[in-house]
Amino acid sequence: MSQVTNSRSLVRFHKYADRGLRLFCFPYAGGSAATFREWFKALDAHVDVVAVEYPGRGGRRRETLLKRVADIVDTVAPDIDAQIDRPFALFGHSMGGLVVYELLQRLVQRGVQPACVFMSGCRPPLIKRSEKNLYQLPDTEFIEELRKFNGTPEALLGDPELMSLAMPILRADFEAVATYPQGGEAKMSCPVFAYGGMNDDNVTLEELEGWRDLTRAQCTVRVFPGDHFFLHSEGMTLLRVLLRDIVSCI
Numbered sequence: 001m002s003q004v005t006n007s008r009s010l011v012r013f014h015k016y017a018d019r020g021l022r023l024f025c026f027p028y029a030g031g032s033a034a035t036f037r038e039w040f041k042a043l044d045a046h047v048d049v050v051a052v053e054y055p056g057r058g059g060r061r062r063e064t065l066l067k068r069v070a071d072i073v074d075t076v077a078p079d080i081d082a083q084i085d086r087p088f089a090l091f092g093h094s095m096g097g098l099v100v101y102e103l104l105q106r107l108v109q110r111g112v113q114p115a116c117v118f119m120s121g122c123r124p125p126l127i128k129r130s131e132k133n134l135y136q137l138p139d140t141e142f143i144e145e146l147r148k149f150n151g152t153p154e155a156l157l158g159d160p161e162l163m164s165l166a167m168p169i170l171r172a173d174f175e176a177v178a179t180y181p182q183g184g185e186a187k188m189s190c191p192v193f194a195y196g197g198m199n200d201d202n203v204t205l206e207e208l209e210g211w212r213d214l215t216r217a218q219c220t221v222r223v224f225p226g227d228h229f230f231l232h233s234e235g236m237t238l239l240r241v242l243l244r245d246i247v248s249c250i
Contacts, residue, residue, distance in 0.1 A: 008060055009079040011051045014040040019048040021115060021250055022088040024080060026096030027051070028121070028229075029173030030152065030166065032058040035093075042239035047246060050083065052076055052099075057169055065172035069095075069180045073102045087115045089246060093231055094203075095177050097122025101214075102180075104188055113190050116249035118242065120195040121228050123207040124214050125182055135174035139167065146170065149202065151229040188215040193245050195238070197230035198223045220245070 010024075011033040023043065025036040033051035040049040054072055056065035066072050080103070092100035097119040104117065134145050143163065146152045152170075156162050192215045194208040205223060212219040222241060226233040 007079040009053055009076040010083060011053055011059065012049070013037045013051065014044065014049065020046060020087065021246060022048045022050060022083060022086055023246065024088065024090050025049065025051045026090070026092035026099045028094035028096055028151070029177060030170040034058060039239065042236065043243055046243060056172065065168060067172045067175045067179070069098050069102050069176050072099055072176065073106065077103060077106060084112065087250060089114050089116050089118065089249065091118040091120065092122060093120040094122055094228065095173055098125065098177060098180050101125065108188070116191040116193065116246070117188060118193045118195060119211055120231060121197065121200060121203050123203045124210040125180060126213060127207050127210050133178045135171045135178060149229070150227050189217055190215065191217045191249055192219040194219060194221045196223050197226040197228055199226060200228045200230070202228045
């Protein structure tokens with residue numbers, strides 16, 4: 001692994017090379033930069049893959065967990081600003097999509113635009129959330145809700161010792177999602193690709209279509225086999241489509 005110079009927030013899992021477009025990848029709730037460890041193998045010839053590490057996990061595990069999306073962006077934005085020296089794109093899955101949207105609002109205010117944006121498994125903030133605040137549930141109920149998402153390995157869910165380490169991260173991230181302001185008045189001016197799983201009970205196709213209302217440019221909705229974590233179950237297919245969509249934006 002090669003850490004981006006002078007950065008706590010950005011990680012490369014490949015030897016740096018002077019590629020064309022830089023892709024910043026934002027993980028889902030409970031995830032880390034390691035989510036994107038293998039992506040460079042599929043995108044290596046065309047894209048400089050840079051994974052974002054939130055506080056409280058991975059190489060930042062000793063830092064305080066943050067419970068608001070805006071606070072997360074505060075910690076990663078300066079490091080990303082230092083790496084925007086070429087065309088770039090942003091990919092965020094689930095909670096990562098909200099982090100991307102919050103970051104975009106700040107970039108646009110400074111006249112900075114990505115080549116394109118990928119909102120994966122994430123409903124736009126203008127759509128009202130109806131689910132209960134999962135982060136407030138007792139441990140047993142919270143774990144059962146996590147099982148429904150099918151993104152946390154059973155070996156982890158069934159191990160009390162490991163869950164005692166993972167639980168604070170998951171609760172903080174779920175709180176960040178639950179407390180993110182609804183509305184979404186800021187519109188993007190770059191192409192948006194909204195990816196979703198056809199069997200995702202958490203984010204529906206209709207909700208993905210809502211991203212069209214948040215960009216003045218084209219919005220393309222793509223649906224993959226699988227549930228909310230199709231980026232794992234359909235990883236190679238997703239990366240092939242992602243590469244094709246990135247190339248179309250360059």
